Amino acid sequence: MGKAIGIDLGTTYSVVAIAENGHVQVIQNAEGDRLTPSVYAESADGHIMVGAIAKNQASANPGRTVSSVKRLMGSNARIPVNGRSLSPQEISAHILRKIKADVKRQLGEDVSRAVITVPAYFSDAQRRATQEAGKMAGFEIMRIISEPTAAALAYGLNRSDIQHILVWDLGGGTFDVSILEVGDGLFHVRAVNGDTHLGGDDWDARLISYLKQQILKIHDRDIESNACMFQQVKEACERIKRELSVQDESHIFLPLIAEPNHDAIEIEMTISRQVFEDLTQDMLNMLIPPTRQALKDAELTPADMNRIILVGGATRMPAVRRLAETLFQQSPDTRLNPDEVVAMGAAIQAGVLNGSVQDVVLIDVTPLSLGIETQGGLFTRLISRNTTIPVSAERIFTNAEDNQTVMDFNVLQGEREMVRDNISLGSFQLTDIPMLPRGKAHVEVTFEIDVNGILQVSAQELHTGESAGIKIDAVHLLSGDQINRAVAEAAVNAIADGQRRSEIETSIQTNHLIQAAEALLFGTARRLSKVSRRKIHAGISEAKSALAGGQSEAMINASQELTSVLNSLQENCERA
Numbered sequence: 001m002g003k004a005i006g007i008d009l010g011t012t013y014s015v016v017a018i019a020e021n022g023h024v025q026v027i028q029n030a031e032g033d034r035l036t037p038s039v040y041a042e043s044a045d046g047h048i049m050v051g052a053i054a055k056n057q058a059s060a061n062p063g064r065t066v067s068s069v070k071r072l073m074g075s076n077a078r079i080p081v082n083g084r085s086l087s088p089q090e091i092s093a094h095i096l097r098k099i100k101a102d103v104k105r106q107l108g109e110d111v112s113r114a115v116i117t118v119p120a121y122f123s124d125a126q127r128r129a130t131q132e133a134g135k136m137a138g139f140e141i142m143r144i145i146s147e148p149t150a151a152a153l154a155y156g157l158n159r160s161d162i163q164h165i166l167v168w169d170l171g172g173g174t175f176d177v178s179i180l181e182v183g184d185g186l187f188h189v190r191a192v193n194g195d196t197h198l199g200g201d202d203w204d205a206r207l208i209s210y211l212k213q214q215i216l217k218i219h220d221r222d223i224e225s226n227a228c229m230f231q232q233v234k235e236a237c238e239r240i241k242r243e244l245s246v247q248d249e250s251h252i253f254l255p256l257i258a259e260p261n262h263d264a265i266e267i268e269m270t271i272s273r274q275v276f277e278d279l280t281q282d283m284l285n286m287l288i289p290p291t292r293q294a295l296k297d298a299e300l301t302p303a304d305m306n307r308i309i310l311v312g313g314a315t316r317m318p319a320v321r322r323l324a325e326t327l328f329q330q331s332p333d334t335r336l337n338p339d340e341v342v343a344m345g346a347a348i349q350a351g352v353l354n355g356s357v358q359d360v361v362l363i364d365v366t367p368l369s370l371g372i373e374t375q376g377g378l379f380t381r382l383i384s385r386n387t388t389i390p391v392s393a394e395r396i397f398t399n400a401e402d403n404q405t406v407m408d409f410n411v412l413q414g415e416r417e418m419v420r421d422n423i424s425l426g427s428f429q430l431t432d433i434p435m436l437p438r439g440k441a442h443v444e445v446t447f448e449i450d451v452n453g454i455l456q457v458s459a460q461e462l463h464t465g466e467s468a469g470i471k472i473d474a475v476h477l478l479s480g481d482q483i484n485r486a487v488a489e490a491a492v493n494a495i496a497d498g499q500r501r502s503e504i505e506t507s508i509q510t511n512h513l514i515q516a517a518e519a520l521l522f523g524t525a526r527r528l529s530k531v532s533r534r535k536i537h538a539g540i541s542e543a544k545s546a547l548a549g550g551q552s553e554a555m556i557n558a559s560q561e562l563t564s565v566l567n568s569l570q571e572n573c574e575r576a
């Protein structure tokens with residue numbers, strides 16, 4: 001019998017996976033990504049685009065771009081594109097056709113048997129429409145299964161000792177709660193509830209409006225007056241949200257594009273997780289009523305739940321996980337990647353129906369987080385613990401010193417904030433970096449783990465193309481005890497580690513500010529009045545003594561003082 005795949009045909013993204021030889025593997029698309037945007041578009045001359053290419057041109061070609069078509073499945077809606085009108089099934093079939101082609105490209109053979117997932121609340125008509133889309137794309141649909149059921153399958157929860165499973169699925173635009181009951185290895189959906197207008201995008205929107213206010217206050221500019229500027233801030237906010245899922249603070253540096261009659265402005269800001277959580281607390285609370293209602297409908301209590309599993313990218317937010325812990329008095333199961341868990345479960349179901357999966361299926365995950373050492377002895381994560389492999393991640397780093405021609409990369413694994421508390425896996429050096437002022441070199445660091453757990457780390461200077469790297473195959477060689485110990489130590493030391501990290505970050509920022517003020521003084525001394533020079537000198541020496549004293553609060557105060565001296569000078573210059 002040929003191979004069979006599992007497809008999570010999502011509202012914003014679709015994912016495809018296969019279960020083979022005891023492993024479940026997410027299949028990358030032609031662009032090298034594991035998630036394919038569920039977006040369809042046509043160019044003016046009728047050229048069809050699907051996935052990232054369609055998404056990337058959406059703002060320039062909104063009239064011929066279709067997204068979130070899943071919301072229309074099963075309805076009689078006709079979607080106008082380029083003078084024709086398409087059914088939701090036809091649009092979905094285009095997305096499935098791309099998935100089919102990508103699978104063929106990756107596996108080297110055509111796969112036509114598939115299991116597709118749908119939300120648990122999908123009606124018969126919506127399920128039939130999904131099946132029809134699959135057939136149009138040339139698939140033989142083996143079964144349509146519910147997304148929470150697929151997630152539970154991926155977690156291997158079809159066991160007799162587990163009776164009730166609660167699934168929270170918080171995606172980009174929707175929140176679904178499902179309560180499943182397991183009996184004889186089969187899942188029965190006891191209750192579903194949710195909010196079709198609540199998702200991670202709403203968390204972004206809050207950050208956008210916070211930044212909008214700050215930019216208005218500090219720079220007197222309204223980001224909404226310029227579509228490109230707004231788009232820049234929007235993308236930055238999604239990045240900040242993701243960073244705050246793994247870090248206590250997110251630093252942004254955003255050079256916003258110039259507008260007619262206005263200079264370009266640079267936004268530099270630090271947003272703490274606490275501020276983000278305060279801004280979004282009311283939305284977090286909106287997860288509670290649908291959950292209570294689902295429990296009520298299923299005639300169960302929180303204490304009856306044997307497992308809580310989290311699905312959807314937005315459940316990575318620590319506040320969501322903490323809320324689950326508070327409501328159910330147990331830690332939610334978060335071992336699997338919440339973006340991929342549904343497709344993995346669908347793949348297992350496809351494997352079972354196909355006869356290629358008999359019993360145990362292993363889903364490989366990174367046992368600990370992986371990252372590199374950055375300034376001040378800090379550990380910067382690129383891949384979080386429990387990410388399913390294969391996986392790749394990249395991030396741009398910059399030079400910490402002026403004219404730095406060599407960068408050392410120390411590759412680490414662990415859960416602590418400081419390098420010294422984690423395990424070093426190896427190091428390498430990137431040389432021949434062009435001489436540039438601090439912060440101006442751009443080095444892209446890529447972490448890639450293949451199906452066998454082999455980690456390849458590379459760094460490339462983007463101006464010159466110069467690159468270096470290292471191959472490490474020890475990522476999986478830790479024992480279960482060592483992993484548990486590393487995780488437990490990180491939990492015990494979380495507060496102290498977080499404090500230490502923020503102290504170091506404060507001293508790095510203070511140091512940068514001192515250097516910038518000294519450069520300004522040096523470069524413009526002759527144009528500055530004696531009073532201004534004296535003020536800057538005083539600010540610098542205050543900041544230097546705070547830095548030497550090592551007290552964060554004193555550094556923050558001195559930095560604020562120095563920043564306001566520099567800002568007032570700038571204002572005077574602008575007015576002059």
Ligand code: AMP
Nearest residue numbers: 171172200201242245312313314316317
């Ligand atoms: P999904 O529809 O499941 O793909 O979920 C997409 C939503 O998850 C978007 O709002 C993403 O911004 C959000 N998301 C993805 N990764 C993270 C993360 N690490 N932290 C917070 N939100 C995330």
